Amino acid sequence: MRYVRFEDNTGTIREGKIIEGKINSGNRLYQPSDLKILPPSRPTKIVCVGLNYEDHIQETGRDIPKRPSLFLKGPNCIARHEETIELLPKKDRIDFEAELGVVIGNRCKDVTAEEAMDFVKGFTCVNDVSNRDDQRIEQNWVRGKSFDKSCPFGPYIATVDSVPHQAKITLKQNGKIRQTSSIDKMIFSVPELIEEITSYMTLEKGDLIATGTSSGVGPIGDKDIIEVEIEGIGTLVNYFRRL
Secondary structure, three states: OEEEEEEOOOOOEEEEEEEOOEEEEOOEEEOHHHOEEEOOOOOOOEEEEEOOEHHHHHHHOOOOOOOOEEEEEOHHHEEOOOOEEEEOOOOOOEEEOEEEEEEEOOOEOOOOOOOHHHHEEEEEEEEOOEEHHHHOOOOOOHHHHOOOOOEEEEEEEEOHHHOOOOOEEEEEEOOEEEEEEEHHHEOOOHHHHHHHHHOOOOEOOOOEEEOOOOOOOEEOOOOOEEEEEEOOOEEEEEEEEEO
């Protein structure tokens, strides 16, 4: 099952389910192409994982971490499916990063890996847009990772049983494949990530975990179209413009 938040032609925000390519909400069917698809949850925070795919670690020249490498993005970073995102001005390199997103279904703290999936509503697509200019020269990555609209995600939340264990994750830039991997290649699994994160902080309903990216990250250019597709979930599409 896949869930969606959207705004209808009256400006009303609704929630629905995807059934045979259409949105079912309140016993009414909608065509997704006729609607503004909204971010599928409203996170209080986005917990991001760095260095969680070995091939990406190799391309960065870093060592495999002994525990998950974590950083935060705030609600200001949220962008929706098919939104046009303005690239930060006067920056040499802003990169795309395709990632599996985990949406929390219920408030949780100090969760074990064995019970972690009980607190997951489902999975979604994430693009962890990254400002390398500032990321290279700061330790906490606020400028590098937490600028406005730097975390588009969506378009849907797919229940865990709808996403294959070895689901393929692909990023296309203007129709050309730039990243391809599968979610089972993560170093730290989703349950392990939830156990680690909740040992330090409470996750609220709707919070998002971005689980890390594979090799092939690269720069976004003016007028680029970036698509993040994950098997069983769908395709997140965004348009980028340089001021």
